[in-house]
Amino acid sequence: MSEKISFIGAGIASSYTLIPLIDKLITAKKKVNLYIIDKTENFYQGVPYGKQSGEAVLLINDLKSFIPIEAYRKNFTDWLDVNLNDLIDDFSSTGCELSKSWIINNSDDMRAGNWDNLYIPRFFFGKYIKDQIDKQILKVKESDHITIKEIKNEAIDIQRLKNGFDIQFIDKSTLRCNKIVLSTGSLPNKKIFKSNLKIPHTLKYVDNLYQPTIDNNINEVAKVLALRNKNKLKTSILVLGANASGLEAIYRIFDQTSFKSELNTFTCLSTHGTMPDGKINHEKLSRFNTINLDDLLKYNTLTADQIAEAVNKDLDFAESLNLGAASTVSRISKGFGKLLTRLNKDELIKFACYHGNQIGRRQRCAGTHYLSVIDELIKEQRFFQIKGRFNNLELCDNSFKLEFLSSEQNLINTQLNFHIVINCLGSVNLESPHIPELYKNIFKKKLASINASKIGLKVDGDMQSSKNFYIAGPMLAGNLIEDRALWHLEHCGRIIWSSKILSEKIYNDV
Template sequence: MSEKIAFIGAGIATSYTLIPLLDNIEKEEHINEIEIFIIDKSNDFFKGMPYGNRSGKSVLLIQDLKNFITEPHRTHFKNWLDANLDELVEEFIENGGMYATKWAEINSPLFKKGEWDDLYIPRFFFGKYINQEVLGRIDKLEGEKKLKITYIQKETSNITKKADNFQINFIDNTFISSEKIVLSIGSLPYKKLFNGEIKNHNNSLYIKEPYGLGMEKNMEQISSFINRRKSKKLKTKIAVLGANASGLEMIYKICDKLNIDEYDTSFKTLSSHGVMPDGTFDSIKAKQFKAKHLELLAEKKNLTAKTIAEAAHKDIDEAEKQGLGAATTVGIISKGFGILLPSLTNEELLNFACFYGNQIGRRQRCAGNHYLSVVEELSNRERFEHIKGRFQSLYESSDGLTMTYSNSNAKETIEDSETFNIVINCLGSVDLNSNDLSPFFKNLINKGLCEPNLSKIGFKVDANMQASENLFVAGPLLAGNQIEDKIFWHLEHCARIIWSSNILAEKIQANLI
């Protein structure tokens, strides 16, 4: 077994593919040395963007730990947390502001007793843990001469296939060759909303994505900008485009770094549904609420993905009429349509994965109260507002950045605009049909190495999770596929990434033997 395998992207999907793969390699008694290339434009190897330095060390999980990862991984991680507790909490407080200190004070009675399951822990804890897990295995196998690892901190510009080998080109005009590739580069790039150059740096600041340069570098820009305006006794209006996890994090981080008692800032978010994620679970009403429209489909025959999705939306509508948020009903509704999915044909299953799953998911967003309490505090001070609408355009005017947006109802579409000093783009990613798609992705598609599936946010893969022969796909780019007996409409959830990456490790292992 003599192979060269290149992992393009060194995040969580790569880590959880490597862990079982390296464990299997260790069990093999008679093997040739395997060479693995780990390629990433960041130096956050094996952590990935959400759990490494680009997110910073003072942001928290959007879910509690019990919903973040499944067993047996969770228990192993909790044991590591217990063993490294003091150092981790100290590092978190040092890198955060008043909210970090408050988190430690409130939650110390729990984490000091090892009760982690209900906590929304700092994300970098998981990054440090998984980094150590992978590196420990690599060091062992390198010492046994079973493995050779080469780290390449460069941005990949192109992939070409020549006979049985891939050539991987980098933006510095260097290249390497490999028999196999694992494409594991996370989510698609962020949408481009503003392409101009800012002319008035006292009135306008545009953050094109929350994590590209790194959360902390973005926060330095934001802090410097707001402090300049404060010195001139100017208010700062901030627009966060997108009511998702990254949008909530940006509001949280700004208020953590720049105390809202000391800075004259106001916030508005924009989203098409006009609803913020929910964090309040009502245990009594959860027992009373029924997904009636989904339950009625249980006896139906010849179900379609569309029929199930329509019933799910009706149940969400009913929950909203009763004043019930996603935190209370998401489990009930998800279980309701989950029971029905096995009755679909394979074609209809993929229709659900490609067209309907994400539509439902966008109405079932949940978040922890550590983030939502900041929004509530701002709202109580009349310094926060949520705009229901769709983004149209962004341009610089004399007073700042003017955003235009539209909102449609049954009768008409209303267009409006508002000017802000800071605009932060958290609207999410382009799709694989977008004109803004990077040349790297366009080349993969044009050369026939990868083909977008119907979701337009993932690539088609075969039963071995290959987009084409020996080009495997891991992580979010698997959206819109069926893997084994599961369908995936998105793979942003860590538990889904871990499961699919473990399956991928099996496929690669079988391909090596």
């Protein structure tokens, strides 16, 4: 009798679990039926690397940071070398001027195979991972003991049975299986505005940059800009959040012909009132040392709070030198990384749940391709920043009114006359009432529970939240996997590493 394993969510965490798992199952001649479930058409690529993100956005980090594991990176770069011409043709045909400039500026390095320092188009990786999975599917079809089936549907509920589970879909169909891998990626973004209100055609509100696709939303923004330009109306674009999505929104809109008018401006609201850093300042870096982290090296036993306090003091010192994250991130990360081995398991979990992401928010870096656009806008006096926290957005007659909590004064402030608003505030946490119906039902049925990070699920040593219910990808945040603290699972390197371990756990239990 075949064992039935269902993957709910078909992003790269599922892909990097399936690739080694299929090889193991074929070699061992174990009878298994694999079901790959996703509510979108982005099978095996997910939102960041598939159609929803389009073919005109680049990695936020260079390739060696994106895939730090050398063996995995080499497999990818070997594939890039073979498929380079087709990839460049695709990128050139879908992008605008910025894409064409990127090709010209990086052509020599690509032809020479010097990939490590490049901020490549994200869809390159999406095509690569899809190609790797397609090869595995061919192996499955050639076997006589494994099957694989793709199901485009949305899972909304799961019932535990005596010998497995019953997955219920939004169309009321069901699927029975013995094991489940929950790999649904990041949670939905924060809802800030009642989108059912009738918005005038001279204004635009984008609630989710990637829904239905980034290309669709950018085209809609470009139409509004063109209409306002025709009527000689100034357009103020508000981007809520200075994260990767916020940078992508600015980059893509800047590249539209209808944005070029000097009447059009960007304003970005963020907690720190700064954009990510992208340039290493070697002169100032020579005056920086991780004094507080180094001081902790004399202790054999530490607490998570002690390490976090030392990190923040060293980052404060860096800020006093006007030294950005691009310069300090390597030293800071190595500094506290050495100290994590001196934490017991409870303190490691505490660091993963409370401190890891907070430190990460102070060490935000991005490639110069994104930041050079910001620099150009600043020179043209068309880019402004607000330091504060989002409070409310209201639709007025001919504009949107923003309310925000000032970081310095702790007072509610307002700023009027925004005509296009892009919501990039990030995801809700698992305690939000706006989580997907599937998660609400999973918690109700006690198939999983929220860990202290509020952005991840508790798992045991086998990466299960309950018997035969495995967790993959971003929902592993706030856990220890093989005694390694994980606090941010939206990083490709960590997804590859954790998914390989998960494939071994599943195989051993089949």
